[in-house]
Amino acid sequence: MTTAPSQHWTAVCSLTDILPGTGVCALVADRHIAIFRLAGDELYAIDNIDPRSGASVLSRGLVGNLGDQLVVASPLYKNHFDLRTGACLETPEHSVRSYPVRLSGDSVMVASG
Template sequence: MDDIVTTSGMLAICDLDDIVPDTGVCALVNGDQVAVFRIGERELYAIDNVDPHAAASVLSRGLVGSLAGRVVVASPIYKQHFDLRTGECLEAPEHSVRAWAVRLEGNTVVLGRPER
């Protein structure tokens, strides 16, 4: 999808149907790699895609699930868990990543700025 800024000022990433439920995809936004996750039918989360432990762009390919009541992704390399709501690394909070504003506008997944 070309860079399309919506009337809300957010960037259109893809259609919801382009993301298989309970998986993630990677989007390049102004030079930043962002992992966008679809949980269930319509729940969306977005965090930085670079795993700070491995210095690799892999978080969008991690396994999603829940841990202690939190929705998380497990990095495919060293298996640290990142909270999809906040970007916090549960095993090493000093290696947390940014969470991004993400939502649906119609059937389009749109991203805003990082939340921290």
């Protein structure tokens, strides 16, 4: 029987540090992670590194939706990344990792591990 690795939760900022409809970048377990806050204080977290350029910029992308998918558009190549899964809609081979994120009091927490 195998056991799933335990998640380590890291506080990255307070909820008020992220304006609704925008993202911020945080370093969690040596990874650049983009955390997005949408209306109703919904939180999402994906890798911040744009896989095409290698630049840490996804947190600066435009947040919106394509149909039913909540996405962020990379500010460099305009690829769209699903905020729930990290999937790149245009080129799936450029997909990024998504992370569990939650609110604990006013602290935004991201899981790694």
